[in-house]
Amino acid sequence: MQSTQDSVKNSAKVTIADVAREAGVSKGLVSFALNDRPGVAVETRARILKIASALGWTPSLRARSLSSKRSFALGLVIARDPEVLGSDPFFTSFIAGVETVLAPEGLALVLSVVPDAETELQTYRTLVTDGRVDGVFLSDLRIDDARITYLAELGLPTVTLGRPDQPSPFPAVSIDDTHGIAESVRHLAGLGHRRIAHVAGSPAMLHGSRRQEAFTGAMRAAGLGDGQVVETDFSIAAGADAARRLLSQPGPPTAIVFASDPMAIAGIGVAHELGVRVPEDVSITGFDDIEFARYLYPALTTVGATPLVWGRAAATTLLGLIRTGSAEDVDLPAARLIVRGSASIPAPH
Amino acid sequence: MQSTQDSVKNSAKVTIADVAREAGVSKGLVSFALNDRPGVAVETRARILKIASALGWTPSLRARSLSSKRSFALGLVIARDPEVLGSDPFFTSFIAGVETVLAPEGLALVLSVVPDAETELQTYRTLVTDGRVDGVFLSDLRIDDARITYLAELGLPTVTLGRPDQPSPFPAVSIDDTHGIAESVRHLAGLGHRRIAHVAGSPAMLHGSRRQEAFTGAMRAAGLGDGQVVETDFSIAAGADAARRLLSQPGPPTAIVFASDPMAIAGIGVAHELGVRVPEDVSITGFDDIEFARYLYPALTTVGATPLVWGRAAATTLLGLIRTGSAEDVDLPAARLIVRGSASIPAPH
DNA sequence: GTTTGGCCCTAAACCGGTTCAGGCATCCGC
DNA sequence: GCGGATGCCTGAACCGGTTTAGGGCCAAAC
Numbered sequence: 192m193q194s195t196q197d198s199v200k201n202s203a204k205v206t207i208a209d210v211a212r213e214a215g216v217s218k219g220l221v222s223f224a225l226n227d228r229p230g231v232a233v234e235t236r237a238r239i240l241k242i243a244s245a246l247g248w249t250p251s252l253r254a255r256s257l258s259s260k261r262s263f264a265l266g267l268v269i270a271r272d273p274e275v276l277g278s279d280p281f282f283t284s285f286i287a288g289v290e291t292v293l294a295p296e297g298l299a300l301v302l303s304v305v306p307d308a309e310t311e312l313q314t315y316r317t318l319v320t321d322g323r324v325d326g327v328f329l330s331d332l333r334i335d336d337a338r339i340t341y342l343a344e345l346g347l348p349t350v351t352l353g354r355p356d357q358p359s360p361f362p363a364v365s366i367d368d369t370h371g372i373a374e375s376v377r378h379l380a381g382l383g384h385r386r387i388a389h390v391a392g393s394p395a396m397l398h399g400s401r402r403q404e405a406f407t408g409a410m411r412a413a414g415l416g417d418g419q420v421v422e423t424d425f426s427i428a429a430g431a432d433a434a435r436r437l438l439s440q441p442g443p444p445t446a447i448v449f450a451s452d453p454m455a456i457a458g459i460g461v462a463h464e465l466g467v468r469v470p471e472d473v474s475i476t477g478f479d480d481i482e483f484a485r486y487l488y489p490a491l492t493t494v495g496a497t498p499l500v501w502g503r504a505a506a507t508t509l510l511g512l513i514r515t516g517s518a519e520d521v522d523l524p525a526a527r528l529i530v531r532g533s534a535s536i537p538a539p540h
Numbered sequence: 541m542q543s544t545q546d547s548v549k550n551s552a553k554v555t556i557a558d559v560a561r562e563a564g565v566s567k568g569l570v571s572f573a574l575n576d577r578p579g580v581a582v583e584t585r586a587r588i589l590k591i592a593s594a595l596g597w598t599p600s601l602r603a604r605s606l607s608s609k610r611s612f613a614l615g616l617v618i619a620r621d622p623e624v625l626g627s628d629p630f631f632t633s634f635i636a637g638v639e640t641v642l643a644p645e646g647l648a649l650v651l652s653v654v655p656d657a658e659t660e661l662q663t664y665r666t667l668v669t670d671g672r673v674d675g676v677f678l679s680d681l682r683i684d685d686a687r688i689t690y691l692a693e694l695g696l697p698t699v700t701l702g703r704p705d706q707p708s709p710f711p712a713v714s715i716d717d718t719h720g721i722a723e724s725v726r727h728l729a730g731l732g733h734r735r736i737a738h739v740a741g742s743p744a745m746l747h748g749s750r751r752q753e754a755f756t757g758a759m760r761a762a763g764l765g766d767g768q769v770v771e772t773d774f775s776i777a778a779g780a781d782a783a784r785r786l787l788s789q790p791g792p793p794t795a796i797v798f799a800s801d802p803m804a805i806a807g808i809g810v811a812h813e814l815g816v817r818v819p820e821d822v823s824i825t826g827f828d829d830i831e832f833a834r835y836l837y838p839a840l841t842t843v844g845a846t847p848l849v850w851g852r853a854a855a856t857t858l859l860g861l862i863r864t865g866s867a868e869d870v871d872l873p874a875a876r877l878i879v880r881g882s883a884s885i886p887a888p889h
Numbered sequence: 890g891t892t893t894g895g896c897c898c899t900a901a902a903c904c905g906g907t908t909c910a911g912g913c914a915t916c917c918g919c
Numbered sequence: 920g921c922g923g924a925t926g927c928c929t930g931a932a933c934c935g936g937t938t939t940a941g942g943g944c945c946a947a948a949c
Contacts, residue, residue: 206905217929222907232927252670253611254905257602258934264650269632282632283618287653294652294663299672301613302651303643304636314643321601323648431835456832463837483805483832486780488812555935566899571937581897603935606904 205246214242225250256322264299265289265509266324270311270331271304272426279453280481281498282330288502289328292510312341319345326509328352329361332397350509352501353397354520362518364505368398368478369405371494371526372448375476376409376418378492378528379446382536384474388419388444390433390454399425402450402478419444423454430454434461438473445537446474452481452493459487459533474534478526489532496526554595563591574599605671613648614638614858615673619660619680620653621775628802629830630847631679637851638677641859661690668694675858677701678710681746699858701850702746703869711867713854717747717827718754720843720875721797724825725758725767727841727877728795731885733823737768737793739782739803748774751799751827768793772803779803783810787822794886795823801830801842808836808882823883827875838881845875 211221216239224231224239231239256262267289269282286300293300301324305311315338318324326348329338332355342349343360354363379387389406392399403420410418421436423429430449434457437444449455455477462469469475469489477484477493484491504521512518560570565588573580573588580588605611616638618631635649642649650673654660664687667673675697678687681704691698692709703712728736738755741748752769759767770785772778779798783806786793798804804826811818818824818838826833826842833840853870861867 204905207907208905218906219908219930220928223928226907230927235927249669251606251905252672253602253606253609254934255907256934257600257606257936258905258907260602260934262602279632280629283628283653286651287655290653294654294659297666297670299650299670300652301648302635303649304632304639305643306636310643317646320598321646321648323601427831427835453832457835460835460837460839482776483802486776486806486809488809490809553935556937557935567936568900568938569898572898575937579897584897600935603904604937606906607935607937609904 204251205248206251207248210239210243210246210248213246214239260322262322262325263297264301264324265293265506266301266303266318266327267330268303268305268311268314268318268327270306270308272306281479281496284498285330285502285505288499288504289506291503292506296510298510312338315342315345315347319347326350326513328505328509333395334397334400336397348509348513350505350512350518352505356397362508362512362520364501364508364521364523366496366501366523367525368402368494368496369408369525371478371528372402372405373409373412374528375448375478375492375494376406376413376415378530379448379474379476379534380413380415382446382474382534384446384537385415386419386442386444387415387446387448388421388437390430390437390447390449390458391420391422392425392450392454394422396425399450406448423450425451425454427453427457431457431461434458435465438462438465438467443467444473446534447476449475449477452477452479452484452491455491455493455533456483456487459489459491470533470535471538474537476528476534480529484529485531487533492531492534493529494526495529497523553600554597555600556597559588559592559595559597562595563588609671611671611674612646613650613673614642614855615650615652615667615676616679617652617654617660617663617667617676619655619657621655630828630845633847634679634851634854637848637853638855640852641855645859647859657686661687664691664694664696668696675699675862677854677858682744683746683749685746697858697862699854699861699867701854705746711857711861711869713850713857713870713872715845715850715872716874717751717843717845718757718874720827720877721751721754722758722761723877724797724827724841724843725755725762725764727879728797728823728825728883729762729764731795731823731883733795733886734764735768735791735793736764736795736797737770737786739779739786739796739798739807740769740771741774741799741803743771745774748799755797772799774800774803776802776806780806780810783807784814787811787814787816792816793822795883796825798824798826801826801828801833801840804840804842804882805832805836808838808840819882819884820887823886825877825883829878833878834880836882841880841883842878843875844878846872 207221208218211218221239224236303314305314329349330352332353336355339355339359349361351361351363354365391403394400407417421433423433449458455475458475459469462473467473477491480493480495484493508518508521556570557567560567570588573585652663654663678698679701681702683705688704688708698710700710700712703714740752743749756766770782772782798807804824807824808818811822816822826840829842829844833842857867857870
């Protein structure tokens with residue numbers, strides 16, 4: 192091992208006591224100065240700060256955690272079948288957004304991926320008994336979501352991604368997807384489609400049921416009845432099955448609104464397989480605007496979500512909640528329809 | 541606020557001192573008993589453990605961190621443009637695999653997503669000065685990767701995902717992708733293809749350059765020359781561009797081996813757009829076997845990677861390294877070709 | 890019978906911060 | 920001139936574990 196390298200390894204960690212000794216003051220005063228709390232003379236504070244930086248002092252996160260009972264980390268628990276998760280690009284972008292606000296604050300993100308809802312609760316419990324995080328993001332909201340009361344009982348500061356359907360003590364950071372679905376339906380209706388179907392997500396998931404409601408609402412508003420709806424679990428396989436069912440029946444729809452891009456992509460695949468042309472024979476729209484959407488053929492008409500922005504807003508809100516004890520709900524700009532090639536005028540029958 | 545709820549919030553944390561008092565022994569002995577270290581009479585140990593569990597004692601991660609100078613967490617830093625990252629399902633599956641070994645051990649995963657390589661190094665430094673993690677996974681290995689020596693200097697236990705092209709002090713957990721690429725080429729050659737092109741990943745990335753070498757190697761072995769190669773940065777956009785270039789030129793290839801599924805999917809889109817039929821006019825293979833692959837039309841012939849297994853193996857190895865101070869390299873089973881519909885016999889010219 | 894050594898255990902220091910009670914000046918108002 | 924408020928600072932306790940020096944006690948060795 193060479194000798195030049197280890198500026199880090201060899202430098203015995205300089206502590207607050209070293210700074211105090213050097214400055215000729217007590218440990219306590221150094222702590223006060225470093226956290227700029229009142230009760231320290233300005234020039235003393237300046238001197239302490241100067242010495243601290245000269246000595247290369249760095250706070251010990253561990254010591255600070257122990258005495259202040261904070262962990263300087265936020266948590267995200269994702270409960271999904273890994274197989275399904277893999278194809279959903281939401282979280283990586285979301286996390287990148289979260290990171291943009293955490294990193295400058297010196298906070299870390301603790302991520303858990305668990306297989307099912309039960310271990311998810313267990314994970315939250317471990318997170319708080321271990322004091323691993325100061326707060327969490329709650330995603331994939333479900334109807335009548337048990338996690339909300341559970342987290343409330345645990346006393347864990349939480350921000351929900353989306354507005355729950357039940358009374359919640361937590362701030363919600365939401366994006367309105369209703370609007371995007373309605374826009375999709377209007378777009379298709381405007382192109383002349385009458386038989387429009389919806390491949391919905393899971394009705395147990397809040398965004399699944401909301402989008403489905405938005406669909407039927409928009410259909411009625413357009414005077415097109417309720418529209419045919421097939422419920423799924425948001426998986427690609429289920430999306431493909433739903434598309435197959437819809438397109439194989441007599442009098443198939445001329446347009447299908449999918450509740451997610453992955454399902455829509457599977458839908459396009461099924462259409463091709465069945466010899467149904469997109470968009471000539473069936474128009475297709477998606478939801479999310481994942482990167483693939485633009486590169487398919489035909490390019491997917493879809494609703495643009497903004498997970499990065501969402502992550503940033505959620506992190507900001509959660510931080511505010513933790514620091515001040517309360518935070519306002521945040522409503523992000525509604526997701527908008529992005530028109531590409533997968534939806535067009537229906538073929539004359 | 542109701543009164544029944546807060547079993548957690550109200551229970552004043554029981555500490556090791558409480559257990560000691562109850563058992564009529566010293567704090568130190570309790571600590572010894574709980575970590576089963578020698579020097580405690582068997583019946584005393586049993587009594588202490590019994591009392592600890594009766595009192596509902598739970599170790600304080602924070603206190604333990606401070607005194608033992610460990611953090612009971614592992615780190616993963618991902619440096620990518622979030623846009624590119626979003627479409628790559630590798631990490632979510634990988635993380636799920638990691639989690640299967642961390643969770644039972646009571647360890648957490650700290651995840652950072654950073655925009656570029658420079659902040660990545662910075663992040664590693666922060667991770668160690670903060671004592672945030674006990675070790676890290678190093679992914680997306682690059683040619684002559686500066687991070688390896690940097691991490692070595694930081695003294696941070698590391699496992700590399702793949703075998704570096706330079707001397708490395710760290711154990712490597714690798715999967716041979718060479719084999720899958722070679723299999724793809726042989727498969728295509730066996731179908732009768734002569735003009736086979738490769739849309740490579742970034743030559744600066746280890747897996748990019750390895751796959752490219754594997755391609756040319758296999759081409760030569762099949763007596764088909766070097767084959768045309770277009771280098772990209774692994775992004776979907778670059779994959780689409782490459783495909784466009786290849787298919788628009790005079791005497792286009794009859795088969796294209798893509799270095800990743802996302803690029804292959806974009807390639808299929810481009811082919812459709814250009815009126816080139818897949819697989820009749822051009823055969824296409826990918827790499828990764830992302831979930832989409834199976835649901836496209838035609839379904840993608842691709843090489844199956846196993847990020848979940850990889851994550852599990854990497855976590856096990858990193859844990860071993862941290863605990864014992866050394867660990868062996870691990871070679872995962874080679875990725876195999878999965879034959880689906882996107883490659884077939886070339887059209888007679 | 891003393892020494893040696895092992896076993897079981899205690900007391901106290903330690904990790905590196907935060908926090909709180911209180912001491913000492915200095916300044917104010919009356 | 921004096922009581923009280925204010926500003927700056929110290930010392931020590933505290934967070935909840937780990938670790939080490941050493942003290943009895945008992946059995947085996949000499």
